[in-house]
Amino acid sequence: xxxxxxxxxxxxxxxxxxxxxxxxxxxxNYADRASQAEADTSQRLIEQLLLTSKTPDVPTQSIARLxxxxxxxxxxxFISAALQNNPSLQQSxxxxxxxxxxxGITSASRLPSVDASFSGTSTEDxxxxxxxxxxxxxxxxxxxxxxDSSNAALKDIASxxxxxxxxxxxxxxxxxxxxxxxxxxxxxxxxxxxRLTVLDNNKALILARYRVGLGSLEDxxxxxxxxxxxxxxxxxxQQQLAQSKRDLTLLTGQWTxxxxxxxxxxxxxxxxxxxxxxxxxxxxxRPDIKTAFYNIEAEALRTDAAYKAMLPSISxxxxxxxxxxxxxxxxxxxxxxxxxxxxxxxxxxGGKLSSQAELAxxxxxxxxxxxxxxxxxxxxxVENTVGQEYSLAKQQQHLIEAQLSAERSFVSYEQKYxxxxxxxxxxxxxxxxxxxVEAQLANTIYNRLxxxxxxxxALGLGVLHEA
Numbered sequence: 001x002x003x004x005x006x007x008x009x010x011x012x013x014x015x016x017x018x019x020x021x022x023x024x025x026x027x028x029n030y031a032d033r034a035s036q037a038e039a040d041t042s043q044r045l046i047e048q049l050l051l052t053s054k055t056p057d058v059p060t061q062s063i064a065r066l067x068x069x070x071x072x073x074x075x076x077x078f079i080s081a082a083l084q085n086n087p088s089l090q091q092s093x094x095x096x097x098x099x100x101x102x103x104g105i106t107s108a109s110r111l112p113s114v115d116a117s118f119s120g121t122s123t124e125d126x127x128x129x130x131x132x133x134x135x136x137x138x139x140x141x142x143x144x145x146x147x148d149s150s151n152a153a154l155k156d157i158a159s160x161x162x163x164x165x166x167x168x169x170x171x172x173x174x175x176x177x178x179x180x181x182x183x184x185x186x187x188x189x190x191x192x193x194x195r196l197t198v199l200d201n202n203k204a205l206i207l208a209r210y211r212v213g214l215g216s217l218e219d220x221x222x223x224x225x226x227x228x229x230x231x232x233x234x235x236x237x238q239q240q241l242a243q244s245k246r247d248l249t250l251l252t253g254q255w256t257x258x259x260x261x262x263x264x265x266x267x268x269x270x271x272x273x274x275x276x277x278x279x280x281x282x283x284x285x286r287p288d289i290k291t292a293f294y295n296i297e298a299e300a301l302r303t304d305a306a307y308k309a310m311l312p313s314i315s316x317x318x319x320x321x322x323x324x325x326x327x328x329x330x331x332x333x334x335x336x337x338x339x340x341x342x343x344x345x346x347x348x349x350g351g352k353l354s355s356q357a358e359l360a361x362x363x364x365x366x367x368x369x370x371x372x373x374x375x376x377x378x379x380x381x382v383e384n385t386v387g388q389e390y391s392l393a394k395q396q397q398h399l400i401e402a403q404l405s406a407e408r409s410f411v412s413y414e415q416k417y418x419x420x421x422x423x424x425x426x427x428x429x430x431x432x433x434x435x436x437v438e439a440q441l442a443n444t445i446y447n448r449l450x451x452x453x454x455x456x457x458a459l460g461l462g463v464l465h466e467a
Contacts, residue, residue, distance in 0.1 A: 030296050030300060030364055030365065030367075030368040031293070031296050031297050031300055033368070034292075034293055034296055034368055034371045034372075035293070037375060038282075038283055038284050038289065038293075038375055039282075039284075041283065041375060042282040042283045043282075045283070045379055045382060046282065049275065049386055063272055063274055063456075065461060065462065065463060065464070066169055066172055066176075066453075066456050066457065066461040066463055067079060067172060067463060068272065068461075069176070069271050069272045069274060069452060069453060069456055069461075070176055070179075070269050070270070070271050070272075071270070072179070072269050074262045074264075075179050075269070077262075078179070078248065078251075078252060078262070079171075079172050079175050079176070079463075081252040081253070081254065082171050082172070082174075082175050082252045082253065083171060083172065083463065084253075085252055085253030085254055086171050086251060086252065086253040087253055089164075089167050089168060089171050089253075092163060092164040092168075093164060095160055095163070095164070096157070096160045096161060096163075096164050098160075099153075099156050099157045099159075099160040102153055103150065103154060106146075106149050107150045107153070109139070109146045109149070109150075110141060110146050110147065112136055112137065113136070113137050114134065114136050115134070115135045115137075116133070116134045117131075117132070117133045117134075119131050131321065132321070133319060134319065135317060135318070136317065136318045136319070137316070137317040137318075139313060139314070139315045139316075140313075140315065140316065142311075142312075142313070143308040144308070145304075145305045145308035145309060145311075145313075146305075148302070148305040149301070149302065151301050152297075152299075152301035152302045152305070153298075155297045155301065156294075156298050158290075158294045159290075159291045159294035159295055159298065162287045162288075162290035162291040162294060163287065163291050165462055165464065166291070168463045168464070169287065169457060169462045170457075171251065172463045173453050173454075173456075175248065175251050175252075176453050178244060178251060179269075180268065180269075180446055180449050180450060181247075181446070182241065182244045182245060182264045183264060183266055183267065183269070184268075184442060184443065184446040185237060185241035185244050186241060186264070186265075186266035187442045188240075188439055188442060189234065189237045189238055190266060191438050191439050191442070192230055192234040192237055192435075193234060195431070195435040196234060198431055199223065199226050199227045199230055199431070200227060202226075202427070202428070203220075203224065203226075203227055206219050206220050206223045207220060219423070219425075222425060222428060223428070226428055226432070268445055268446065268449060271449040272452070274452060274456040274459055275386065275455070282460065283375065283378050283379070283382075283459075283460060284460070285460030285461075285462070286378055286458075287462065288374050288378070289374055289375060289378060289460075292370055292371035292374045293371060295367045295371075296364060296367045296371055298367075299360065299367045300364050302360050302364075303360040303361045303364050305360075306356050306357040306359075306361075307357045309346075309357070310346060310353045310354070310357070378458065381454075381457075381458040382455070382458045382459060385451055385454050388447075388448075388451045388455075389448070389451055389452065392444060392447055392451060393448065396441065396444050396445060396448060399437060399440055399441040399444055400441065402437050402441075403434075403437045403438055403441055406430070406433055406437045406438075409430050409433075409434070410430050410431060410433075410434045413426060413430040413431075414427060
């Protein structure tokens with residue numbers, strides 16, 4: 001039974017439509033579902049945070065970039081140096097260049113290829129012969145299979161760009177954290193130095209009283225113990241301070257062998273609260289979410305290309321050939337030309353192509369769930385850092401009150417000790433408590449400022465401003 005030409009064309013069109021539609025719907029849905037999930041989640045999260053946001057102590061100031069959180073000119077110069085020289089960041093820059101190179105390889109398949117050859121043959125008892133051949137070949141991208149692969153490579157570039165953005169943001173945040181850490185260590189060194197001065201004075205007083213028979217040997221031993229313990233702690237903080245300065249230098253990607261050139265004050269710089277930028281931010285600006293989304297789109301395009309690999313392909317080739325008895329005569333002086341058109345279609349490969357298409361589609365689904373996980377982690381980071389902001393604010397307020405009470409208690413106990421109403425153990429305990437509260441307050445303020453930097457990253461604030 002013969003099949004009519006019209007029926008054959010209809011069957012071919014149905015087959016092509018079925019193959020093209022096998023994956024496109026699901027792939028587009030994955031990208032659309034991811035985009036919709038991010039939009040809905042961001043909206044609900046921002047509405048929730050705006051309802052609970054109460055930060056009267058923070059000035060309402062426009063925050064567009066991560067570096068807007070801290071306005072210290074010397075710090076900005078360190079951030080600029082780190083963005084230019086940090087070795088880890090430069091690796092991400094090279095990765096982006098590699099993605100561009102890979103796109104060039106993929107896109108080359110869309111252009112015709114030209115091959116040229118020249119050969120010579122020398123045979124005994126016969127004339128030499130020379131052959132020149134130039135061949136131009138081109139595969140027609142009838143189903144946009146090559147275009148899909150090329151566009152997938154473009155999505156890989158976008159994903160790598162987002163990864164580079166993430167690396168830049170992280171380097172800038174680490175420089176800011178290191179700057180605050182140096183300020184903290186300087187404060188702790190100052191606190192321990194003050195503690196040591198007071199303990200040395202107490203030790204001298206106890207020693208004087210002991211020599212005149214007004215004190216005991218146990219009082220003197222307690223004083224010596226406190227002094228030695230504080231000296232050990234001070235030595236540790238001094239080493240931590242020196243290490244923090246080396247870490248800041250390391251982040252800039254430069255080493256001179258000298259001490260840190262800039263003078264960082266012990267007082268913490270003002271760090272704005274990024275909650276004020278909630279109205280302008282959404283989670284889609286986070287680099288990790290961008291990367292995950294572009295990976296979905298890239299795999300969706302590769303899935304389309306994998307299904308289209310099962311369709312017929314058309315290739316054209318044209319060649320110019322010339323044969324002569326001398327090299328100069330063989331340079332296409334009287335060439336013969338030929339043109340060939342070829343239609344080929346895979347008939348049976350043991351299910352290889354269908355398995356590749358199924359694998360590509362499953363990879364797209366996997367990328368979708370990676371995106372979902374990244375989105376949930378982003379929401380969790382925002383909620384945790386916002387909660388930490390409020391918790392640390394309360395802790396800071398309580399510690400300020402505790403510090404005032406401890407200072408008053410210290411003055412009172414010092415007077416009572418000089419009057420002989422309390423022993424040295426009670427005085428040392430109150431003194432230790434006073435300095436401990438001061439150190440705890442410094443650490444709490446440091447943690448709160450660091451948390452604001454983390455909150456800026458969680459909200460998608462970056463080094464570069466995006467409208």
